[in-house]
Amino acid sequence: MLSGLHFLLTYMCNAECDHCFVYSSPRAQGTFTTNQIRQLLDEATKIGTIEWIYFEGGEPFLFYPVMLEGIKMARKRGFRVGIVTNAYFATSVEDIKLWLKPLSELGIDDFRTSNDPYHYENKEDNPAIRTQKAALELNLPAAEIHIEEPSVTTGEAQHKGEPVIGGTTMFRGRAVEKLTADLPRKSWNKFTTCPYEDLEYPSRVHLDVYGNVHICQGISMGNVWETPLAKLVENYDAGSHPICGPLVRGGPALLAREYQTKCEGQYVDPCHFCYLLRLELLDKFPEYLTPRQVYGIETG
């Protein structure tokens, strides 16, 4: 049951993290207007099962007035609202409260700041920690998102001495380009399931300004500027989706076999393999593997 819509309010970000799923950067284009958000929130009410609306990116605080208006519209329609930010704007706790007070007044149900080695080296004091403090003082339900860099350990609990990749980095988007070089790999035909997304019955999807409904980053259900969101969701059938169908039936290994790709080789994990397969299939399925910028292809 689809219960969450996550607006990628903008692909733009002040940062350019190595692990970013969607290749955000200060150069990235693609930001929602308030009118577009309004249209999609109206569609969200028609779906009937949506409980949560998230505003994330990119960095949503870069378009603060639009984010605020989006939150107002979502709250007016009775949705619970979440926000994800890297807290780039944080200086003193006093000043952070100037940014957060309007959010507190509107009623936010989940306020997440990214606090991990990708964003901040100083673990004792950084903008995310200061923002958490200010948020809690304003009674915002603050929590952090912490993603560890990949590390290789020996997996005693697994097969004897087999290397295990620790950390919580997902190998999609820029992480594939930047973080996979020295990690141990396995043969492509071992990756027979998608371990991280429920592609058949997604509980949340991400929306971007181009109209894409991401089931996993860069895999689109369809385009909401061509087919209304409620209809797209109602008609979605993973089995007949050219990318999700094979992934559900047999993971990235089956996706590679069905389209006879050249990707036979060794990969870090299923997502690493899946992402590179999709890169190879971009021109074959441009309406489902989109937008190209989340595959690191600058289009503007």
Ligand code: SF4
């Ligand atoms: S295997 Fe593919 S579809 Fe599944 S979570 Fe990884 S990247 Fe996404």
